[in-house]
Amino acid sequence: MSRYLCHDQPQLSELETSVVDWRPGRVRLDRSPFYPGGGGQLADRGHLSWRNGDVSITGFEAEADGLWHLLSANDEIDGAIKVRIDQPFxxxxxxxxxxxxxxxxxxxxxxxxxxxxxxxxxxxxxxxxxxxxxxxxxxxxxxxxxxxxxxxxxxxxxxxxxxxxxxxxxxxxxxxxxxxxxxxxxxxxxxxxxxxxxxxxxxxxxxxxxxxxxxxxxxxxxxxxxxxxxxxxxxxxxxxxx
Ligand SMILES: [Zn+2]
Missing domain, CATH: 3.30.980.10 (Threonyl-trna Synthetase; Chain A, domain 2)
Incomplete structure (x- = not known):
């Protein structure tokens, strides 16, 4: 996994990206601005929107193949997407x-x-x-x-x-x-x-x-x-x- 974007660009609260891999209730993204938690800090919260909808990001799972974003719904997600961090949190x-x-x-x-x-x-x-x-x-x-x-x-x-x-x-x-x-x-x-x-x-x-x-x-x-x-x-x- 490459360096976290949230370390190098901590002010980045939303971005457009694309899906690298999808399974029901989870997605891996080309680029992600989220902090996935650790070191006593709670994981970021946020939203993911695409042409067919908008779901909440409820958590993260780091695996060998990258960071999975856990989602509030099982809808299939593809194409261009936008992610947004809950910035006050x-x-x-x-x-x-x-x-x-x-x-x-x-x-x-x-x-x-x-x-x-x-x-x-x-x-x-x-x-x-x-x-x-x-x-x-x-x-x-x-x-x-x-x-x-x-x-x-x-x-x-x-x-x-x-x-x-x-x-x-x-x-x-x-x-x-x-x-x-x-x-x-x-x-x-x-x-x-x-x-x-x-x-x-x-x-x-x-x-x-x-x-x-x-x-x-x-x-x-x-x-x-x-x-x-x-x-x-x-x-x-x-x-x-x-
Ligand atoms: Zn610290």
Whole structure:
């Protein structure tokens, strides 16, 4: 599979393409702008329209032969088609994903390189992020929120680059997940998301173009998950007023 279009052209919300393969309820496309999910980010949602109709895209399945788009109906689809991303949903996921990097950065710096053991974003505008942090002071974790919001307002640009596995291995701190390394691209390189001047880490998701586009956060909850893990639940402050 080639590189995701959503990595190289994240602003692309609709395009015209053609069917490469069809089975009832699923289709493979010549080009697709969708993010199929992974790394804690929910898959894009959207629509597919063609001369005979319009169906929702309900999910994705990556197989050796390419990415299958799962559809809300079994109609046979052929010819020229148009696909459209649910853009507000993509933007929310990109915002949460960007926020998760900034939160991750502060925990990583403040707690001696603590690694992430899990991330999950949610459509209500929150995410949870688990860290391998035995013995951490939960109040110290909660206390980082003002610094994190200040960093967002400094409006750091967000860029991507691709590094060889050797280069990733020789630059400490790029791999933040304890158990999972993002899979290499078809050319063997690893995608790095660089919040320039703040944070660099391997990641395969979608993000905002600069941190100033993200809304401020609240830390909704800090929980102990077993002896090793701390779970932070973080929400976009505007959406979690009480
Ligand atoms: Zn990311």
């Amino acid at each position: 993509r933007e929310l996921m990109s915002e949460l994903h960007t926020l998760s990097h900034v939160v991750n950065n502060f925990v990583f710096e403040e707690f001696g390189g603590a690694l992430v053991t899990g991330v999950q974003m949610a459509e209500d505008g929150s995410f949870r992020i688990d860290f391998d942090l035995p013995g951490a002071d939960n109040d110290r974790l909660r206390g980082m929120v003002d610094e994190i919001n200040d960093a967002l307002r400094q409006d750091f640009p967000v860029r991507q680059e691709y590094l060889s596995e050797e280069a990733v291995g020789s630059e400490p701190g790029l791999i933040r997940s304890k158990a999972v390394t993002p899979p290499p691209q078809p050319d063997g390189t690893i995608r790095i998301v660089d919040i320039v001047g703040l944070d660099r880490q391997a990641c395969g998701g979608t993000h905002l173009f600069h941190t100033g586009l993200a809304r401020s956060i609240r830390i909704l909850k800090v929980e102990n998950k077993g002896r090793q893990n701390r779970r932070l639940r973080v929400g976009i402050a505007d959406l979690f007023n009480d």
